[in-house]
Amino acid sequence: MLVVIFILSLLGALALRLMELIFMAYPPKRPNSHIIDTEACSFVTSLMPSENWVVRDLTERDFGIDKIFERFENGFATGELMAIQVKGTNKPLEDKPEIPFSIDTKTLLYAEMFAIPFLLIRCSLADDGACYFVWLQEYIRVRLNFDNSSWRKQRSNTILIPTSNRLGDTSAESRLIHISRFPKMKESWIKYYINTCDLAYRLPNYIEDDTVTLDFAIQYVLPVLDSLEKANNMLGLISNHFVATKLSQAIELGKRICDKEFESELTDSFFKFVCLCSDVRKSIDVLSLRFDVDHMRFLYESEGMAEY
Structure with missing residues (x-):
């Protein structure tokens, strides 16, 4: 009987010690x-x-x-x-x-x-x-x-x-730069779009030789030239392959018309200016594809191209 009591007391002591070890406070450990x-x-x-x-x-x-x-x-x-x-x-x-x-x-x-x-x-x-x-x-x-x-x-x-x-890696560094610039590029595109989207509506669709006088040409060219120059100021943050190659030509010719320095006859110069502006207007269709998620997905699926 005494042996049983001794064993039970020993087990109780061991259990108590085990509980103390389990719940013992330790300093915080960094994961x-x-x-x-x-x-x-x-x-x-x-x-x-x-x-x-x-x-x-x-x-x-x-x-x-x-x-x-x-x-x-x-x-x-x-x-x-x-x-x-x-x-x-x-x-x-x-x-x-x-x-x-x-x-x-x-x-x-x-x-x-x-x-x-x-x-x-x-x-x-x-x-x-x-x-x-x-x-x-x-x-x-x-x-x-x-x-x-x-x-x-x-x-x-x-x-x-x-x-x-x-x-x-060098290529990854270039990609990081492109990604970091993207918010500015997006804002620049919006401003570029605002200044070029309505060019087709601000110039005549039909031109007759006997109707083109200097005053007639300048009243169209001057406000359009202002928009073209504002669009040109946005180009520092837009990839060159997105920009119309005719933009600088349109600006240069518009200035000549306003300064009365025609490349040829006034009617021909004015007609060429209208055509150049039409090409510039088309460039925003290409730019807009960069923000079209379906187009970007198409590039990924067909050519594996993605900017992420």
């Missing part, structure tokens, strides 16, 4: 995922050329943004910004043209709200390390909305990050 993400953020910063980019850290990282990239050109600020989320891993990334990554849907929805580009950077700390980026807003427009139209109803989604977007 390994936080350590990896911090190291990944530092690695990303080291890959950005300091002469072209200022990498700013954010204190409120829980909302999904780890860094802000600000672009500089020849030492001068450009006002071009990108929001960055970094996701690190200590494992090697798959050796594929596109790297799959599962991302919370709330992060994608958050990215859609931004006026500036929002980039996700997947960073591996294994071996020599590698970081790849994807422009989330453009990926959503061109890929996700078509590949999975109900993606907003899911808790998470798998996106595919192109390995051609490797931080540190």
Whole structure:
């Protein structure tokens, strides 16, 4: 009987000690995922050329943004910004043209709200390390909305990050510059459109030789010339292949007409000016395709072209 009592008391003592160990207070321990993400953020910063980019850290990282990239050109600020989320891993990334990554849907929805580009950077700390980026807003427009139209109803989604977007590569650097400039390019296109969309309605559709006098020509040319010059001021942020090659010719000829320096007879010069303006007007149809999501999807499906 005494032996039984002794054994029970011993078991009770052991149970009590076990409970103490289980509920013993320990200092807070930093999760390994936080350590990896911090190291990944530092690695990303080291890959950005300091002469072209200022990498700013954010204190409120829980909302999904780890860094802000600000672009500089020849030492001068450009006002071009990108929001960055970094996701690190200590494992090697798959050796594929596109790297799959599962991302919370709330992060994608958050990215859609931004006026500036929002980039996700997947960073591996294994071996020599590698970081790849994807422009989330453009990926959503061109890929996700078509590949999975109900993606907003899911808790998470798998996106595919192109390995051609490797931080540190020259081609990737050019793409980052293009992405950072996109909001300005979009605004410039709007202004270009405003100044060229109604050219066809501001010039006569039919011209008779005996009706073209200097006053007649100037009353049409002068206001149109003003619009052409305003459109020309937007070209610094619009890709050259989108711009009408006849724009500079139309401006030059319009100035000659207003200064009474005709290339040929007034009627011929005026007719040529109208034709040049018609070509300029057509250029906005090409420009608008860049913002047509169906056209961008067509380019992706037919030629594999995408800007994300």
